[in-house]
Protein backbone atom coordinates (compact mmCIF):
# COMPACT_ATOMS: atom_id res chain seq x y z
CA UNK A 1 0.00 0.00 0.00
CA UNK A 2 1.47 3.38 -0.97
CA UNK A 3 2.29 5.82 1.80
CA UNK A 4 -0.18 8.65 2.48
CA UNK A 5 1.06 12.19 3.24
CA UNK A 6 2.13 12.82 6.86
CA UNK A 7 -0.30 14.03 9.47
CA UNK A 8 -0.77 14.28 13.22
CA UNK A 9 0.28 11.19 15.14
CA UNK A 10 -2.11 11.65 18.08
CA UNK A 11 -4.78 8.92 18.53
CA UNK A 12 -7.72 8.92 16.12
CA UNK A 13 -10.18 9.72 18.86
CA UNK A 14 -8.27 12.89 19.78
CA UNK A 15 -8.00 13.94 16.13
CA UNK A 16 -11.76 13.58 15.76
CA UNK A 17 -12.32 15.48 18.99
CA UNK A 18 -10.18 18.41 17.76
CA UNK A 19 -11.93 18.29 14.38
CA UNK A 20 -15.31 18.58 16.09
CA UNK A 21 -14.43 21.00 18.91
CA UNK A 22 -11.86 23.40 17.41
CA UNK A 23 -11.78 22.71 13.65
CA UNK A 24 -10.12 25.89 12.41
CA UNK A 25 -7.39 25.86 15.07
CA UNK A 26 -6.73 22.19 14.32
CA UNK A 27 -6.46 22.91 10.58
CA UNK A 28 -4.14 25.88 11.15
CA UNK A 29 -1.88 23.71 13.33
CA UNK A 30 -1.78 20.92 10.75
CA UNK A 31 -1.02 23.32 7.88
CA UNK A 32 1.78 24.93 9.86
CA UNK A 33 3.32 21.58 10.63
CA UNK A 34 2.67 19.54 7.47
CA UNK A 35 2.11 22.14 4.72
CA UNK A 36 -0.33 21.96 1.78
CA UNK A 37 -1.26 18.30 2.12
CA UNK A 38 -1.72 16.12 5.18
CA UNK A 39 -3.63 13.08 6.37
CA UNK A 40 -6.06 13.13 9.26
CA UNK A 41 -7.16 9.92 10.93
CA UNK A 42 -10.74 10.70 11.87
CA UNK A 43 -12.35 7.27 11.85
CA UNK A 44 -11.36 3.66 12.34
CA UNK A 45 -12.04 2.80 8.71
CA UNK A 46 -10.61 5.77 6.85
CA UNK A 47 -7.65 8.08 6.60
CA UNK A 48 -8.62 11.41 5.12
CA UNK A 49 -6.21 13.38 2.89
CA UNK A 50 -6.70 17.17 3.02
CA UNK A 51 -5.46 19.37 0.13
CA UNK A 52 -5.14 23.16 0.01
CA UNK A 53 -2.85 23.88 -2.94
CA UNK A 54 -4.78 25.29 -5.96
CA UNK A 55 -3.08 22.76 -8.26
CA UNK A 56 -4.34 19.88 -6.13
CA UNK A 57 -7.80 21.45 -5.94
CA UNK A 58 -7.81 21.75 -9.73
CA UNK A 59 -6.79 18.09 -10.11
CA UNK A 60 -9.73 17.08 -7.88
CA UNK A 61 -12.39 19.42 -9.29
CA UNK A 62 -11.56 18.78 -12.96
CA UNK A 63 -11.32 14.97 -12.69
CA UNK A 64 -14.04 12.98 -14.44
CA UNK A 65 -17.07 12.62 -12.16
CA UNK A 66 -16.67 8.82 -12.32
CA UNK A 67 -13.25 9.13 -10.69
CA UNK A 68 -14.81 9.71 -7.27
CA UNK A 69 -17.57 8.41 -5.03
CA UNK A 70 -18.68 11.11 -2.68
CA UNK A 71 -22.07 9.82 -1.55
CA UNK A 72 -20.58 6.95 0.41
CA UNK A 73 -18.20 9.41 2.12
CA UNK A 74 -21.14 11.52 3.36
CA UNK A 75 -22.86 8.89 5.52
CA UNK A 76 -22.67 11.32 8.45
CA UNK A 77 -25.59 13.22 6.83
CA UNK A 78 -27.83 10.14 6.51
CA UNK A 79 -29.71 10.66 9.81
CA UNK A 80 -30.63 14.18 8.73
CA UNK A 81 -31.58 13.76 5.08
CA UNK A 82 -32.18 10.05 4.41
CA UNK A 83 -30.79 7.42 2.01
CA UNK A 84 -32.08 8.98 -1.21
CA UNK A 85 -30.59 12.42 -0.70
CA UNK A 86 -28.44 13.88 -3.48
CA UNK A 87 -25.69 14.12 -0.82
CA UNK A 88 -25.59 10.33 -0.56
CA UNK A 89 -26.00 9.33 -4.20
CA UNK A 90 -23.16 8.41 -6.54
CA UNK A 91 -22.69 7.54 -10.19
CA UNK A 92 -25.57 7.72 -12.68
CA UNK A 93 -28.22 8.19 -10.01
CA UNK A 94 -26.45 11.24 -8.68
CA UNK A 95 -25.96 12.63 -12.19
CA UNK A 96 -29.64 12.16 -13.05
CA UNK A 97 -30.98 13.72 -9.85
CA UNK A 98 -28.58 16.63 -10.10
CA UNK A 99 -29.66 17.35 -13.68
CA UNK A 100 -33.26 17.32 -12.54
CA UNK A 101 -32.73 19.66 -9.59
CA UNK A 102 -30.41 22.14 -11.29
CA UNK A 103 -32.78 24.30 -13.43
CA UNK A 104 -34.81 25.79 -10.57
CA UNK A 105 -31.60 27.09 -9.04
CA UNK A 106 -30.20 28.74 -12.14
CA UNK A 107 -30.73 31.37 -14.80
CA UNK A 108 -34.18 32.73 -15.37
CA UNK A 109 -35.69 31.30 -12.19
CA UNK A 110 -33.23 33.31 -10.11
CA UNK A 111 -34.81 36.56 -11.30
CA UNK A 112 -38.21 35.53 -10.01
CA UNK A 113 -36.72 34.69 -6.61
CA UNK A 114 -35.18 38.17 -6.31
CA UNK A 115 -38.54 39.80 -5.72
CA UNK A 116 -39.55 37.18 -3.14
CA UNK A 117 -36.25 37.53 -1.26
CA UNK A 118 -36.62 41.31 -0.94
CA UNK A 119 -40.25 40.96 0.18
CA UNK A 120 -39.45 38.29 2.77
CA UNK A 121 -36.54 40.37 4.13
CA UNK A 122 -38.73 43.46 4.42
CA UNK A 123 -41.39 41.45 6.25
CA UNK A 124 -38.91 39.91 8.69
CA UNK A 125 -36.99 43.13 9.39
CA UNK A 126 -40.17 45.08 10.06
CA UNK A 127 -40.66 42.87 13.16
CA UNK A 128 -37.34 43.90 14.72
CA UNK A 129 -38.07 46.21 17.65
CA UNK A 130 -36.12 49.41 17.95
CA UNK A 131 -33.59 49.24 20.81
CA UNK A 132 -34.07 45.50 21.33
CA UNK A 133 -31.14 43.14 20.82
CA UNK A 134 -31.61 40.19 18.47
CA UNK A 135 -29.49 37.27 17.26
CA UNK A 136 -28.52 37.89 13.64
CA UNK A 137 -28.09 34.20 12.80
CA UNK A 138 -31.59 33.37 13.98
CA UNK A 139 -33.10 36.38 12.22
CA UNK A 140 -31.30 35.45 8.99
CA UNK A 141 -32.40 31.82 9.33
CA UNK A 142 -35.99 33.00 9.50
CA UNK A 143 -35.50 34.78 6.15
CA UNK A 144 -33.55 32.02 4.36
CA UNK A 145 -35.97 29.33 5.56
CA UNK A 146 -38.90 31.24 4.06
CA UNK A 147 -36.99 31.66 0.80
CA UNK A 148 -36.14 27.99 0.42
CA UNK A 149 -39.67 26.87 1.39
CA UNK A 150 -40.93 29.14 -1.35
CA UNK A 151 -38.46 27.73 -3.90
CA UNK A 152 -39.15 24.09 -2.99
CA UNK A 153 -42.93 24.22 -2.49
CA UNK A 154 -43.87 27.45 -4.16
CA UNK A 155 -45.84 28.44 -1.05
CA UNK A 156 -45.33 31.03 1.61
CA UNK A 157 -48.36 30.50 3.79
CA UNK A 158 -50.74 27.85 5.06
CA UNK A 159 -50.76 25.68 8.13
CA UNK A 160 -48.39 23.02 6.76
CA UNK A 161 -45.84 25.69 5.98
CA UNK A 162 -46.28 27.25 9.43
CA UNK A 163 -45.73 23.86 11.09
CA UNK A 164 -42.66 23.02 9.01
CA UNK A 165 -40.80 26.23 9.79
CA UNK A 166 -40.17 25.67 13.52
CA UNK A 167 -39.66 21.92 13.09
CA UNK A 168 -36.86 22.38 10.54
CA UNK A 169 -35.20 25.01 12.71
CA UNK A 170 -35.44 22.73 15.78
CA UNK A 171 -33.86 19.77 14.00
CA UNK A 172 -30.94 21.91 12.89
CA UNK A 173 -30.53 23.39 16.34
CA UNK A 174 -29.96 19.85 17.62
CA UNK A 175 -26.43 20.21 16.20
CA UNK A 176 -26.16 23.92 17.01
CA UNK A 177 -23.04 23.77 19.19
CA UNK A 178 -19.79 21.76 19.24
CA UNK A 179 -21.12 19.58 22.05
CA UNK A 180 -24.44 18.93 20.37
CA UNK A 181 -22.68 18.39 17.00
CA UNK A 182 -20.82 15.44 18.55
CA UNK A 183 -23.83 13.21 18.00
CA UNK A 184 -23.29 13.43 14.23
CA UNK A 185 -19.60 12.53 14.44
CA UNK A 186 -19.75 9.87 17.18
CA UNK A 187 -22.42 7.33 16.12
CA UNK A 188 -22.36 5.82 19.64
CA UNK A 189 -24.17 8.98 20.79
CA UNK A 190 -27.02 8.44 18.32
CA UNK A 191 -29.27 6.81 20.90
CA UNK A 192 -33.01 7.32 20.76
CA UNK A 193 -34.06 7.36 24.42
CA UNK A 194 -37.35 9.05 23.71
CA UNK A 195 -38.39 12.67 23.65
CA UNK A 196 -36.20 13.79 26.52
CA UNK A 197 -32.89 12.70 24.91
CA UNK A 198 -31.51 15.13 22.28
CA UNK A 199 -31.21 12.45 19.60
CA UNK A 200 -34.63 11.00 20.41
CA UNK A 201 -36.16 14.46 20.23
CA UNK A 202 -34.53 15.09 16.88
CA UNK A 203 -35.88 11.77 15.54
CA UNK A 204 -39.40 12.71 16.70
CA UNK A 205 -39.15 16.10 14.98
CA UNK A 206 -37.83 14.43 11.85
CA UNK A 207 -40.80 12.05 11.82
CA UNK A 208 -43.17 15.02 12.11
CA UNK A 209 -41.40 16.68 9.15
CA UNK A 210 -41.66 13.43 7.15
CA UNK A 211 -45.40 13.31 7.84
CA UNK A 212 -45.93 16.90 6.72
CA UNK A 213 -43.88 16.37 3.56
CA UNK A 214 -45.82 13.17 2.82
CA UNK A 215 -49.11 15.08 3.18
CA UNK A 216 -47.86 17.68 0.72
CA UNK A 217 -46.72 15.02 -1.77
CA UNK A 218 -50.03 13.13 -1.58
CA UNK A 219 -52.03 16.32 -2.02
CA UNK A 220 -50.02 17.35 -5.05
CA UNK A 221 -50.27 13.90 -6.63
CA UNK A 222 -54.05 13.96 -6.12
CA UNK A 223 -54.45 17.49 -7.47
CA UNK A 224 -52.21 17.99 -10.49
CA UNK A 225 -53.72 21.46 -10.96
CA UNK A 226 -51.64 22.54 -7.95
CA UNK A 227 -48.44 22.03 -9.97
CA UNK A 228 -46.38 25.17 -10.41
CA UNK A 229 -42.81 26.10 -11.20
CA UNK A 230 -41.45 25.05 -7.82
CA UNK A 231 -38.98 22.23 -7.27
CA UNK A 232 -41.56 19.78 -5.93
CA UNK A 233 -43.68 20.20 -9.07
CA UNK A 234 -40.64 19.50 -11.21
CA UNK A 235 -39.74 16.41 -9.27
CA UNK A 236 -43.32 15.15 -9.42
CA UNK A 237 -43.39 15.37 -13.20
CA UNK A 238 -39.92 13.84 -13.72
CA UNK A 239 -39.64 10.36 -15.25
CA UNK A 240 -36.58 8.10 -15.34
CA UNK A 241 -35.36 6.30 -18.50
CA UNK A 242 -37.97 3.56 -17.89
CA UNK A 243 -40.74 6.14 -17.63
CA UNK A 244 -41.02 5.71 -13.86
CA UNK A 245 -41.76 8.68 -11.57
CA UNK A 246 -39.79 9.32 -8.37
CA UNK A 247 -41.16 7.41 -5.37
CA UNK A 248 -42.59 9.26 -2.37
CA UNK A 249 -39.54 8.36 -0.27
CA UNK A 250 -37.17 9.68 -2.93
CA UNK A 251 -39.19 12.89 -3.19
CA UNK A 252 -39.19 13.33 0.58
CA UNK A 253 -35.42 12.82 1.00
CA UNK A 254 -34.64 15.22 -1.83
CA UNK A 255 -36.96 17.89 -0.43
CA UNK A 256 -35.38 17.50 2.99
CA UNK A 257 -31.93 17.86 1.45
CA UNK A 258 -32.84 21.12 -0.24
CA UNK A 259 -34.65 22.47 2.79
CA UNK A 260 -31.70 21.75 5.09
CA UNK A 261 -28.83 22.55 2.71
CA UNK A 262 -30.70 25.52 1.35
CA UNK A 263 -31.14 27.72 4.37
CA UNK A 264 -28.85 26.94 7.28
CA UNK A 265 -25.68 27.68 5.26
CA UNK A 266 -26.94 30.93 3.77
CA UNK A 267 -28.19 32.13 7.18
CA UNK A 268 -24.73 31.58 8.64
CA UNK A 269 -23.07 33.43 5.75
CA UNK A 270 -25.48 36.35 6.20
CA UNK A 271 -24.89 36.53 9.96
CA UNK A 272 -21.14 36.73 9.30
CA UNK A 273 -21.70 39.39 6.64
CA UNK A 274 -23.72 41.52 9.07
CA UNK A 275 -20.99 41.08 11.65
CA UNK A 276 -18.16 42.21 9.35
CA UNK A 277 -20.12 45.07 7.82
CA UNK A 278 -20.97 46.48 11.24
CA UNK A 279 -17.56 45.81 12.72
CA UNK A 280 -16.00 48.02 10.04
CA UNK A 281 -18.17 51.16 9.62
CA UNK A 282 -16.08 52.27 6.60
CA UNK A 283 -17.09 49.05 4.80
CA UNK A 284 -20.75 49.66 5.68
CA UNK A 285 -20.68 53.26 4.45
CA UNK A 286 -18.96 52.32 1.19
CA UNK A 287 -21.59 49.64 0.65
CA UNK A 288 -24.42 52.07 1.36
CA UNK A 289 -23.01 54.57 -1.12
CA UNK A 290 -22.81 51.89 -3.77
CA UNK A 291 -26.37 50.68 -3.13
CA UNK A 292 -27.75 54.24 -2.92
CA UNK A 293 -26.14 55.03 -6.28
CA UNK A 294 -28.72 52.74 -7.92
CA UNK A 295 -31.54 55.15 -7.05
CA UNK A 296 -34.90 54.52 -5.41
CA UNK A 297 -36.10 51.60 -7.53
CA UNK A 298 -33.07 49.46 -8.15
CA UNK A 299 -33.33 46.42 -10.38
CA UNK A 300 -32.48 43.34 -8.25
CA UNK A 301 -30.09 42.17 -10.94
CA UNK A 302 -28.24 45.50 -10.80
CA UNK A 303 -27.86 44.92 -7.06
CA UNK A 304 -26.56 41.42 -7.77
CA UNK A 305 -23.87 42.87 -10.02
CA UNK A 306 -22.61 45.60 -7.64
CA UNK A 307 -18.82 45.12 -7.43
CA UNK A 308 -18.22 46.18 -3.82
CA UNK A 309 -21.26 44.27 -2.52
CA UNK A 310 -19.97 41.19 -4.36
CA UNK A 311 -16.50 41.72 -2.87
CA UNK A 312 -17.92 41.98 0.67
CA UNK A 313 -19.93 38.76 0.20
CA UNK A 314 -16.90 36.95 -1.23
CA UNK A 315 -14.62 38.10 1.57
CA UNK A 316 -17.25 36.95 4.09
CA UNK A 317 -17.29 33.48 2.50
CA UNK A 318 -13.49 33.43 2.30
CA UNK A 319 -12.45 34.36 5.81
CA UNK A 320 -14.68 31.92 7.72
CA UNK A 321 -16.14 29.59 5.10
CA UNK A 322 -19.43 28.04 6.17
CA UNK A 323 -18.21 24.60 5.08
CA UNK A 324 -14.64 23.96 6.25
CA UNK A 325 -14.11 21.31 3.55
CA UNK A 326 -15.77 20.15 0.35
CA UNK A 327 -17.42 16.71 0.52
CA UNK A 328 -15.04 13.81 1.04
CA UNK A 329 -14.39 11.88 -2.17
CA UNK A 330 -13.24 8.24 -2.47
CA UNK A 331 -11.00 7.60 -5.48
CA UNK A 332 -12.51 4.85 -7.63
CA UNK A 333 -9.21 4.04 -9.34
CA UNK A 334 -5.57 5.04 -8.80
CA UNK A 335 -5.11 8.74 -9.37
CA UNK A 336 -2.39 11.37 -9.46
CA UNK A 337 -2.94 14.57 -7.46
CA UNK A 338 -0.24 17.24 -7.69
CA UNK A 339 2.29 14.75 -8.99
CA UNK A 340 1.73 12.17 -6.25
CA UNK A 341 0.05 8.83 -6.86
CA UNK A 342 -2.94 7.78 -4.72
CA UNK A 343 -4.41 4.27 -4.69
CA UNK A 344 -8.03 3.46 -5.38
CA UNK A 345 -10.27 3.88 -2.33
CA UNK A 346 -8.33 6.82 -0.87
CA UNK A 347 -10.53 9.42 0.81
CA UNK A 348 -9.58 12.97 -0.28
CA UNK A 349 -11.00 16.46 0.14
CA UNK A 350 -10.41 20.07 -0.87
CA UNK A 351 -9.87 22.02 2.34
CA UNK A 352 -11.81 25.23 1.75
CA UNK A 353 -10.64 26.98 4.93
CA UNK A 354 -6.91 26.39 4.36
CA UNK A 355 -7.10 27.27 0.65
CA UNK A 356 -8.75 30.56 1.64
CA UNK A 357 -6.03 31.24 4.21
CA UNK A 358 -2.98 30.81 2.00
CA UNK A 359 -0.64 33.79 2.45
CA UNK A 360 0.49 33.52 -1.18
CA UNK A 361 -3.09 34.02 -2.42
CA UNK A 362 -4.59 36.15 0.34
CA UNK A 363 -1.95 38.29 2.11
CA UNK A 364 -2.88 38.89 5.76
CA UNK A 365 -5.47 36.12 5.51
CA UNK A 366 -6.96 36.76 8.95
CA UNK A 367 -7.88 40.34 8.05
CA UNK A 368 -11.28 41.17 6.52
CA UNK A 369 -10.32 43.00 3.31
CA UNK A 370 -13.05 42.99 0.64
CA UNK A 371 -10.88 45.06 -1.73
CA UNK A 372 -8.74 42.04 -2.47
CA UNK A 373 -11.66 40.76 -4.58
CA UNK A 374 -11.74 44.04 -6.52
CA UNK A 375 -7.99 44.07 -7.14
CA UNK A 376 -7.63 40.42 -8.04
CA UNK A 377 -9.64 37.82 -9.94
CA UNK A 378 -9.40 34.48 -8.11
CA UNK A 379 -9.63 31.20 -10.00
CA UNK A 380 -12.25 28.48 -9.17
CA UNK A 381 -9.40 26.55 -7.52
CA UNK A 382 -8.33 29.44 -5.28
CA UNK A 383 -11.72 30.72 -4.07
CA UNK A 384 -13.90 27.68 -3.38
CA UNK A 385 -16.67 28.43 -0.83
CA UNK A 386 -19.08 26.26 -2.84
CA UNK A 387 -16.68 23.41 -3.63
CA UNK A 388 -16.38 22.40 -7.28
CA UNK A 389 -16.59 19.76 -10.01
CA UNK A 390 -19.62 17.50 -10.30
CA UNK A 391 -20.48 18.10 -6.64
CA UNK A 392 -20.32 21.90 -6.72
CA UNK A 393 -23.04 23.40 -4.54
CA UNK A 394 -26.36 23.25 -6.35
CA UNK A 395 -27.59 26.39 -4.60
CA UNK A 396 -24.51 28.60 -5.11
CA UNK A 397 -26.34 31.06 -7.38
CA UNK A 398 -29.36 31.26 -5.06
CA UNK A 399 -27.13 31.67 -1.99
CA UNK A 400 -25.20 34.54 -3.56
CA UNK A 401 -28.36 36.25 -4.78
CA UNK A 402 -29.84 35.93 -1.29
CA UNK A 403 -26.75 37.24 0.45
CA UNK A 404 -26.64 40.33 -1.74
CA UNK A 405 -30.34 41.14 -1.73
CA UNK A 406 -30.83 40.59 1.99
CA UNK A 407 -27.77 42.69 2.85
CA UNK A 408 -28.74 45.45 0.42
CA UNK A 409 -32.33 45.52 1.70
CA UNK A 410 -31.25 45.71 5.35
CA UNK A 411 -28.48 48.27 4.82
CA UNK A 412 -30.72 50.47 2.71
CA UNK A 413 -33.54 50.64 5.19
CA UNK A 414 -32.20 50.05 8.68
CA UNK A 415 -29.56 51.26 11.11
CA UNK A 416 -28.17 48.28 13.00
CA UNK A 417 -25.31 47.98 15.46
CA UNK A 418 -23.35 45.15 17.00
CA UNK A 419 -24.58 44.69 20.57
CA UNK A 420 -21.13 43.73 21.84
CA UNK A 421 -17.76 45.17 20.98
CA UNK A 422 -15.80 41.93 21.05
CA UNK A 423 -14.60 39.59 18.32
CA UNK A 424 -16.99 36.82 17.34
CA UNK A 425 -15.26 33.46 16.91
CA UNK A 426 -16.15 30.66 14.49
CA UNK A 427 -17.69 27.62 16.14
CA UNK A 428 -18.77 24.18 14.93
CA UNK A 429 -22.45 23.82 14.02
CA UNK A 430 -23.07 20.27 12.73
CA UNK A 431 -20.99 19.83 9.58
CA UNK A 432 -20.73 23.61 9.15
CA UNK A 433 -18.97 26.39 11.05
CA UNK A 434 -20.97 29.38 12.32
CA UNK A 435 -20.41 32.48 14.47
CA UNK A 436 -20.34 31.57 18.19
CA UNK A 437 -23.35 33.16 19.88
CA UNK A 438 -24.94 33.90 16.51
CA UNK A 439 -23.88 37.64 16.42
CA UNK A 440 -25.90 39.84 18.77
CA UNK A 441 -27.21 43.02 17.13
CA UNK A 442 -29.44 45.94 18.03
CA UNK A 443 -31.90 47.75 15.79
CA UNK A 444 -31.20 51.48 16.13
CA UNK A 445 -33.86 52.74 13.74
CA UNK A 446 -34.89 53.26 10.13
CA UNK A 447 -32.85 55.11 7.56
CA UNK A 448 -34.48 58.07 5.87
CA UNK A 449 -34.84 56.48 2.44
CA UNK A 450 -38.40 55.34 2.86
CA UNK A 451 -39.17 55.75 -0.83
CA UNK A 452 -36.69 53.02 -1.77
CA UNK A 453 -38.51 49.92 -3.03
CA UNK A 454 -36.63 46.84 -4.11
CA UNK A 455 -39.71 44.76 -4.56
CA UNK A 456 -41.34 46.79 -7.30
CA UNK A 457 -38.73 45.71 -9.83
CA UNK A 458 -39.29 42.22 -11.23
Ligand code: HEM
Pocket residue numbers: 086087098105257258261262263265266269322323325326327328385386387388389390391392393394395396398399
Ligand atom coordinates in the same frame (compact mmCIF):
# COMPACT_ATOMS: atom_id res chain seq x y z
C1 HEM B 1 -23.65 30.35 1.57
C2 HEM B 1 -24.40 29.29 1.35
C3 HEM B 1 -23.88 27.93 0.93
C4 HEM B 1 -22.62 27.39 1.04
C5 HEM B 1 -21.37 28.04 1.62
C6 HEM B 1 -22.69 26.05 0.47
C7 HEM B 1 -21.60 25.20 0.36
C8 HEM B 1 -21.65 23.95 -0.23
C9 HEM B 1 -20.50 23.07 -0.38
C10 HEM B 1 -19.07 23.40 0.05
C11 HEM B 1 -20.94 21.94 -0.97
C12 HEM B 1 -20.07 20.72 -1.34
C13 HEM B 1 -19.45 20.93 -2.72
C14 HEM B 1 -18.32 19.97 -3.09
O1 HEM B 1 -18.10 18.99 -2.38
O2 HEM B 1 -17.67 20.22 -4.11
C15 HEM B 1 -22.36 22.07 -1.21
C16 HEM B 1 -23.17 21.11 -1.80
C17 HEM B 1 -24.53 21.26 -1.97
N1 HEM B 1 -25.29 22.37 -1.69
FE1 HEM B 1 -24.63 24.12 -0.90
N2 HEM B 1 -23.98 25.81 0.06
C18 HEM B 1 -24.74 26.93 0.30
C19 HEM B 1 -26.07 27.11 -0.01
C20 HEM B 1 -26.89 26.18 -0.62
C21 HEM B 1 -28.27 26.40 -1.01
C22 HEM B 1 -29.03 27.73 -0.91
C23 HEM B 1 -28.73 25.23 -1.51
C24 HEM B 1 -30.15 25.00 -2.03
C25 HEM B 1 -30.45 24.54 -3.12
C26 HEM B 1 -27.63 24.26 -1.46
C27 HEM B 1 -27.69 22.93 -1.89
C28 HEM B 1 -26.60 22.10 -2.00
C29 HEM B 1 -26.70 20.73 -2.52
C30 HEM B 1 -27.98 20.02 -2.96
C31 HEM B 1 -25.39 20.21 -2.52
C32 HEM B 1 -24.98 18.80 -2.95
C33 HEM B 1 -24.56 18.80 -4.42
C34 HEM B 1 -24.19 17.41 -4.93
O3 HEM B 1 -23.96 16.50 -4.14
O4 HEM B 1 -24.15 17.23 -6.17
N3 HEM B 1 -26.54 24.88 -0.91
N4 HEM B 1 -22.78 23.32 -0.74
